[in-house]
Amino acid sequence: MKKMLQLDNFYKARYVLNNVIRKTELVHTKKINPDVDVYLKPECLQKTGSFKIRGAYYKISQLSEEEKAKGVVACSAGNHAQGVALGATAMGVKSLICLPEGAPISKVEATRRLGADVCLVPGVYDDAYQKALQLHDEKGYTFVHPFDDENVIAGQGTIGLELMEQLPSLDAVVVPVGGGGLISGVAFAIKSLNPKIKVYGVQAEGAPSMQKSLCDKKRECLSSVSTVADGIAVKEPGELTFETCSKYVDEIVTVSEDEICAAILKLIESEKMVAEGAGAASVAAVMFNKVPVKGKKTVCIVSGGNIDVTILNRVINRGLAKSGRLCTLDMQLDDQPGKLVEVCTVIANNGANITSVHHDRTGNRNKVNACILRVTMETKNQEHIDEIRKALEEKGITITNNSNLKV
Template sequence: MCFQNNDYLCRKIVNQKIKLNIDNFYKARYVLSKIIRRTDLVHAPKINPECDVYLKPECLQKTGSFKIRGAYYKISQLSEEEQKKGVIACSAGNHAQGVALGATSMGIKSLICLPEGAPISKVEATKKLGAEVCLVPGVYDDAFQKALQLRDEHGYTFIHPFDDENVIAGQGTIGLELLDQLPDVEAVVVPVGGGGLISGVAYAVKSLNPNVKVYGVQASGAPSMVNSLHDHKQEKLAKVSTIADGIAVKEPGSVTFDICSRYVDDIVTVSEDEICAAILHLIESEKMVAEGAGAASVAAVMFNKVPVKGKKTICVVSGGNIDVTILSRVINRGLAKSGRICTLIIELADKPGQLLKVCQVIAAQGGNIVSVYHERNNDSKKVTDCVLRLSVETKNQEHVESITKALTDNGLKIRENI
């Protein structure tokens, strides 16, 4: 299969599903030049010292994500009659805002179907951009079906979030920009949900420079494209579960699946902890706020999930619309994954001086204890023992290991290191 052996000539075989043309990408770039914000590359060598990393911060784009590109271009290509009838979309976040802004800026009515459990902040943001919002009981799939029903009843044009040639061309303008901004780029790493973004980027980049590697990244809790490409057919997941809600897609599109099969070199997955660590790194080191989906590409490079050692690499940070109500939890998980904080559960003899001994050992190693929980009633094997639970600020994973070694060397029993 082309996806596995990376035979570029094989990927050029004509497929009737693909109606894209590189000229359409240049047309999209011209149309979008009037509405989108230019996002310049940011050099970020700290992400992985073994390669030369740059960030494409689409988190700074209007509406906070790349989605405005595909939505605006798709709407701009509608006929006058279609524009008069209005457009409809289904989304829980970034695509909704992209459609709303695109339609409103062209004086077109837009209706967005959202699951009623969607975050209030995203619902209000969509309304503020000029769209009508229809809250649908249930989950995303219920909202999707409602959008199709209303489309058929009222003659709206449905703006698909990813499986549409014009949407893909709009997203693919990022690929054109990358080659302009860093002509000697060797690898591009892109988050993947339904596949619209990576399809556009891969098609544009490979059409102009087939030597550039294009890698996709999915959350391990939503590997729909990974599974589909592995099994050589579109597959639908029974469920998805990830903090990266922007790429939590159960099934890739038919057009995007075909393009990824031909133009993408590999797609990998990253864990929730790796995504959280990437979000933390972007905030702390790059002063950049990314949502889970946007940080997935950075996580793949940080944790060596893609073969970019020694290469000039661009990570597309696709969006920054993270729910601030969960940001503190994301940061804490990122700190734990990066070895910046650890939780130690220690069994102690219940006698004077034991807690002091633990504190002295940790202090001597340069650790900072931030919380202490001491419990006598526990399930220790010895009735006279107690349990001490400590949260400790640390420098990195090596520092955590040196602290745990020092504790055990001093005769202390560590039940668990979290």
């Protein structure tokens, strides 16, 4: 039987979730992009730290008593796992979550704390997915798909219904896209109620499966995905989500790793909001003008906040580098007394703050009596960096490169 989305089911999901989910009010901000009237939908403040609780809870609530008695199985590297665990435990249903062995310990433990049993599977997400399907066949558990399910999509789509009430004069919505469950729900709900509102999707450059699929007009499976936004690192979109996006989504764009990191930093600094890479992708698209929303009332869905704190420092440093707030310059100097003082004086006089200096006498192969000096400094923006470079070059100092910090 062909799966279909029905708006009635979205309203039913909203009723079921009414006393379960947290009400995430819109945050109006002028700091993301001065040319766009931006509102943030902070699903990072949702229970379990992500929108995934909506679809998972509603899906489990619609199971028969017999299905609930047998339990549910899911596979996830993070947010979906916690949504299923919380939803199942709240309804007294046994849940088993298959996770790849390499999943962050914090996410594994968070899933256990919410009442689920965890099955660690050797390999990657796809191996965990196959194991979950195997257990579904062997044990009779109901498989809760992370995105390609009409009830899961209806649960996620309750965000679209909320947006229509919270901001009736809405012009555009920008949504992070992995497998496509969130954007399918939001786009179907919004376009059903007001087809004039634009819906834009955002994927990471290292995982553009839905963008490529829509471009080729058929589902495509990427050979590999690589991005700091692990929540949207999906190799292949779902059947139902691909079909829904084909009909209701206006455009899907991509953002780079640097842009995602800059957006995470912007949300922390400007809005005091912690977003994971996937959650910040929508903000990155508006920050760096990837979507045509200039002058429009635009909602960015910040889909989750479960960033692994062990990489947060690297993400922030990369975000600082992208926004011109942290700069590393390599310079070739004659190895003579006073040269280091000269460089430091130029930088200080131009108002930058040096955070580290590395002096290497062996790094230069061209001149025996020269050295390489690597200086990392805190700066204001890209214009400030350009001023410092110019001042150094006017002093006869050769800058060999401007190396961005990498995650």
